[in-house]
Amino acid sequence: MKKSNLKLQSNLMVESIDGVEVKNYKYQIRYFPGDFAALIEPTRMKDVRIREMYFTSQQIIEYQQTIVCCICKKPCAGTCQRRC
Amino acid sequence: MVGFGIDFGTTNSVAAAFNGREVTSFVDDKNLPHPSVIWYQGDSPPIVGRKAKDQIRAFENTHGNKFIRSIKSQIQKKEEFNIFGKPKYTWQVASEIFRFLKEDAEKRYRNFPVIKEAVVTVPLYFNGRQRRAIRTAAEIAEITIKTFIHEPFAAVVGYLLADQNRWDNLKQRRENILVFDWGGGTLDITLVKLDSGCLYEVSTAGVNGKSGDYFDGILMNYVIDKFQKEKGINSEAFRIELGIESLLLNEVEFSKIDLSLKHNSSIELSDFYSDNQRSYNLFQDINRSQFESLIQLQIQDAMGFVDKILHDARLQASQINQVLLIGGTSRIPLLINEIHETFGRTKVIELPNADTVIAEGAAIISYYNWQPYLVQPIDIQLADQSHYTVFDSGTILKPDTAKKEVVFFCTDNREGEARLIITTNFDNREHQVKEIINVPVSEVLQDIYKERIVADFRVDRDVILQVRAKGSVKDKPIYTEIHDLCYGLRFA
Secondary structure, eight states, X not given: XXXXXXXXXXXXXXXXXXTEEOTTTTOGGGGSOHHHHHHHSHHHHHSHHHHHHHSOHHXXXXXXXXXXXXXXXXXXXXXXXXXX | OOEEEEEOOSSEEEEEEEOSSOEEEOOOTTSSOEEOEEEEETTEEEEESHHHHHTHHHHTTSTTEEEEEOGGGGTTOOOOEEETXXXXXXXXXXXXXXXXXXXXXXXXXXXSOOOOEEEEEEOTTOOHHHHHHXXXXXXXXXXXXXXXXXXXXXXXHHHHHHSGGGGTTTTTOEEEEXXXXXXXXXXXXXXXXEETTEEEEEEEEEEESSSHHHHHHHHHHHHHHHHHHHHTOOTTTOOOXXXXXXXXXXXXXXXXXXXXXXXXXXXXXXXXXXXXXXXXXXXXXXXXXXXXXXXXXXXXXXXXXXXXXXXXXXXXGGGOOEEEEESGXXXXXXXXXXXXXXXOGXXXXXXXXXXXXXXXXXXXXXXXXXXXXXXXXXXXXXXXXXXXXXXXXXXXXXXXXXXXXXXXXXXXXXXXXEEEEEEEOSTTOOOEEEEEEEEEOOOOGGGGGTOEEEEEEEEOTTSOEEEEEEOSSOSSOEEEEEOOOOEXXXXX
8 A cells, every 4th residue: 555645635526436427517617626627727716706607616725826916926715815 | 055165373273163053163073173283294195184283293393294383474585495405385285285184174074064264364464475475375375365354354254154143133233243263373362343244353452372382381391490409300411202202292282271261270291301311201280360360461461461552542451342251362361360350241252163263164155255344545646635436445356246347547757657546534533645657758748638547456366456557558457456455245
């Protein structure tokens, strides 16, 4: 058994088993990490109204954490506590 | 119909048959299992078993003779043996033992059909490579291995099912059985759980060496020391002929066995030693307490392993329902007393067929065609932190049932690889990673919608999980094998 302190994350979801499709496989986009989803579907992610239809709240949070703050110039996710 | 079982042991091997009513072990002329010793002499076919063992000391250092012992413990090695200039792989050497067991049964137990297929037992710690090598060895001897079963499970089956009366309520019984297997070469202690017709391992411990053969050596040195002191012979100048040493080792072994039954034993050898034209006979009385004082430390160590097993399983000695003592070394009274003290006299079962019970259990398993089953499920970690179970616990591990093709989609291709993380868990504890397979995928971001990973999971005849996984980038799938599946036996 391989042992490692590094916590690796899977990047796979099941689509079908022995040729039988599993439920929800069509919502592939909802399993992308938020920052990656923004790269793949930038227009959908940037539009506040549309993104809530397509993405999960977790993805939106992940995306927001990548946005560079206009004040501190870092992806601070609002933690710099300054206001634009 | 007859079911055959083979206990391919480090020190001794034996086959057994079960015809639905009674079990028969194919032991040698002395009613003992066959020593796992192979004696090559030039181009002639090798001699296997007791005949070979009896001649080790006499011919081991003589040109034109080569003895191979404990081949089982070397079975996974890739190096070849050099047998008089001819290279032989370990499994080719091991095949001689299977061939011998088959031919000996054919010659001396004529009421039974020829052994063409059998259930073969393996230690718990044997991995898939070792099982595969044993299968190759058996196939060279034209024996097909129906399945591999762990030795302690076969022992429990051999004990529980040999007697028709013990079959009652077996499906309902829940017991903790400690299998204490101390043979010539190894000590293996396993806590086996019997639960609703299934057997599985809870914890295990043991050690190689420090067993029956080692005790023979200790006793032989003691006898020689005592002889030198009695006769006033200088130990530095003391040399005995190899043939005599071989005879002494035999005598010592029988004396050791004798001391498990009686309080005293004696060793006699005429013309044991000659010095300056003077010949000495060996005559020594040995009593049980002398022998026990020589091996006291090893017995304490063995009891330490018992404590460890109970500690690992978080059980008290009172929670153990039965203790099975198997293997010749577990007949030593000092050990039996210690086990009685720990578990209580009534729970300890001293099997009269301790040398053959494993093969007998395997024969019963073969007759009923019982199969190994998966104890710990095989899961795949998914991107949303959940797990998909490829094979659930309880899956029968046969090639035609334990197979599945799963198609995955990728949720992030920025690193150019998909991570297939194979895990297992026991009793719903934390998942443990067994293997990570990195499958190359396209790094073009928009290809994410097209990218699919096709993974094929199947368990082969040697209880090895084979995984093939393929993405869109390479034509050839990534292949890996998992050799340490945790499996039990379902028998009711």
